[in-house]
Amino acid sequence: MPRLIDSVARITGMRDRDALNVTIAEVLVDWLRPESVAIYKIVGEGDGRRVVLRARLVDGQAHIESDVARDPDSLPRLATMPYFRRCVKNVTQVRITPPAGSPVCTLFPIQNDSDVTGVLAVETRHALLPEQQRLVKGVLKIIRNLLAVLDYSEHDTLTGLMNRKTFDASFQKLLQAAPNIAAPPQPPQLPPTGQPERRSEHGEFARFAAVIDIDHFKSINDRFGHLYGDEVLLLLARLMRGSFRATDQLYRFGGEEFVVVLDWVRPDDAAMVFDRFRAKVEAFTFPQIGRVTISMGYTQIQSFDSPNHAIERADQALYYAKQNGRNQARSYELLISSGALSSKEDASDLELF
Template identity: 30%
Template sequence: MVKRCLVVDDSKFWRMILHDILKKKSDLDVHFAENAVEAINLAFQVKPDVVITDYNMPGLSGLLLCMYLRSIEGFENVGIAILTGSDDVISAFWASKSGADRFISKMLQRQQLEEEILKFVSEEKFVCRLKESFLKRDVYWILESKMKNEILNREILKLIDFVRDEGYVLRKLRDLFLNFSPFAAMHSLVLSPVEGRIFSFGKEVNFDELKEKLVCHLEKPIQPSQWSFYPLKPIKIEPLSDLFVYTVKYSQNEVGALAFEEPEEIFNLTSALNDAKESLGLLFNALNVVKELTVQSSTDGLTNLLNKKALLANLEEIHARSKKDGNTYAVAIFDIDDFKKINDTYGHIVGDEVLKSMANLLKEKLREKALVGRYGGEEFVAIFPQVDENNLVKIINELLDKVRSFKFPFVEKCTVSCGVALGKNKQSALETLQEADQFLYIAKRSGKNQARFSFL
């Protein structure tokens, strides 16, 4: 079976030497090119099974030629040898990443050089499997495709600098992919063991419905400890349209998904997503790493709620936003009644179980309504970013009823007292917290197992 060989060298002298060496193999069909651009065009025509190229050439080097050929489907199993001269210095890193099968020195003795080259071209494993659909594509198409791919990936990787602001990063991704196809809305799922986050841009939708549609596209979805949805409180829920969902992977693990509603040019969008799959995986993994580190530094180890430091940071942020937007926020402090007696009677292990049960109750009842954390000991704090006073009273009272009827582990009965204050007209977040604490004290002194409100 005749093998096809492509020789690339800008030196006529070396083309003649290589011609003399290769003509000794009668089953070899040899073609020559004087530079990398000519070689790429010729490679699509002759479909070589082996390529022998000089390293140092004007324009594109042999190393770049190798990288370009390796990136084309069908050239993966072509044998590529790079010839190096006395002045050529190749980084070991780039040599390993180039895709070259062998580096052969031109400084070898003629007999040894001949043996090395003939041995290389005789290896049976080298074969070109280029499809016919590629034959009309020239080097300029390749270079343009590569340039577009690099620009797209560079734009995505630039977003890694902003991974602390997930909303900003995903909004920028939405803007980027709009360049490839118009679509009605984009929804993003970022998935890690500590938290699953869903972001919607362009439409406010039902959280549970969107979550179900996104998760069902994953083969082995991670089960996160909790879920978050942005925007927190959709104003006007709209029905979901048909979704085109793209799964984002990092090291074969599913780390998220991008869902597009009503994309007009699915082929262009799919091509862009596939070109960017590695960069998207890196970006989503970075989002998850930062989230996990943030959770570790801001989470109470026993209850998995926000710790005191994180609570106060969020409270300061919400207070500042309230002064700017004119919205009213509220702070509620919950204290487990007679908790010391529980510890003394049943022991601290049971006391810890009561704290965890209370944390789960608060998290479940106040999900999507408030930020909940453990303030210290048996005290918990809930911050409501936006409130309606009448509805807030109802929520708190229903929560206290839930606690009264709940069967805590090993404990016959457990109740809580609560103090609630509004952030309206407060000079600082701390002032709101202190007022809530004052009304908690009133609730305790009034018999416990009740809530007291600063606005009633």
Template identity: 40%
Template sequence: MDKQQTSPSLLHHLDNLTRHRDSTLLQKSVMDSLIAFVSVDSIRLYDISSSESNFYISLSAIYKKDEPHINEFEAVVKFKPLSEHPLFIEILQNTTSITNAKVGNLYLCCIPIMVNDTPISIFELSRTTRFELTEIDVFRGILAVFRNYLSLLEDSQRDTLTNLHNRKTFDQGFSSLLEEMSDFHTKSEEAQPTELERRSRQYSQQHWLAVVDIDHFKRINDQFGHLYGDEVLILMANIMRSSFRRHDRLYRFGGEEFIVLLRNLDEETAYERLEQFRKKMEAYDFPQVGTVTISIGFTMVTPSDSPSQVIGHADEALYFAKEHGRNQVQRYESLKEQGLVAEKTVHTDIELF
């Protein structure tokens, strides 16, 4: 490819990559860039998790050249032991990439993404012919930009206590979700029926926002002290991460308040996920404190919503749960249909004890 043609196009892709503040959209942009500049049969993105020095991986997204779009795996994350992928063991042990490894009739290039010296994902590119050195340099360069930019985002977007997304990143994450919804609806109107059929399973379901509040948290701090209160918040964040999917968004909104953005789920499944999380919290034996319960209010997200509107609706459902026994999940739309709640002034700072 001519250099004069390549440079502006590469700069365009880098500009598009660094304008994202949402890690999922950022990863999509990286895969789009790799597809544009390297001829591949497929690109696989694997997430990496660790527990007690053991690594686990999960396939997060995949691109195949005979398919028109990148497929994301929206199911609850299923991490498998790293032992099932010997090639990845070598990569993580040496924290280095592997190029042109021959597996069957395919050549693989695998590059780990490290953030703060911790592996978080692996990009695997494959095709039936060897990769040229110039191609390897290109995707190493693109992934280096991605890694450095992701490190900056992680440092600025995480709550220091729980390592969940912090409140200031919520508006950006919510706006990204609305943009994605709007973009899909626009493309759906232009797409052919066969393409819609292929995409409907992934995108036709609804999105939900849940506000989560720890019951009697002030009492925990008063009785046991803030040190144990902080430990409850940290352990709760761990339970949240194990209860929801990679593509859901988890935020600490302040104090004992948390927000969950659930993507591409029908009403019944969204309720089940939130109820399972509530039950996990209730069943957990918190050190010194014992049983801790939570109340949850949730509502549907539509493309015309603003953050204050949707939080206000979930907030009303949360208040209903608090006023009617706590330790429960309530949906705003159901309560409104029954005449149990009416739209009120939006509560931007929830203080429920």
């Protein structure tokens, strides 16, 4: 019993999701003595869902994978992985029948309060006994309760996007996550797949932070009431989820201010992606209100950045967009190079509304 209590305490003491994934793997290794334990995250929505390896423990060695370090187009699609798809769709454990002499792999769904968010893969020499299966399911129930607490603290209660506190905590991890050039370990039924060559600061590819502000949002609240104002925020969050990739990070900082961290892209592609989203919002018909526009400012994230510095630069570009007609996406770096902005310009002196 003390050993079991210690295992529960180790899991519930985690607040960092990467550390939690490794702790889950370590606890299951302690109890099951498997060949390996792997934790996969399901990202995206609908038919576009993909599978990302987040943590793997083999022979007692833990390996943490980061989804922000992967090219999203290279991630395997859930639809192409029949065992994983069955586990997720039916919310049930699935045993993969191995070739003679190979480990038995058992898949378990990882759930939060509303959906299946991942898959736990346990490889053992022999099929798991009923009491071992109950142990794994018990651990996953604990994880489900813990994830509910983490989700509440990390996400905006209105839109469900991540909040400012989560952005600050995630930013340093993002800087530490170099692009993953080598092919990662693959799910049990998938053959290894390579990954396209990538350049970044590191070459052409980079990450970008964009600050989004709804134009004339105060007027929307004044004219139509806060209920419709909240509806605009909800619909904008939905448009964001449908416009950006599974590995891009979406935040609501408060009020009508949103933030996007765009994963590895070329600068020209970043400009296209942000302007395409701006146009998509402009073309959308918001119930009762009609046309709503947004202004955006974005900047390239540098390896030495802090969260505040990146947001400050994006804010300066946003404020420039606001003062120069709204309904546009502006690059801080392009504004600096053209002389339209000074790097020492104090954004607080600019008028938003």
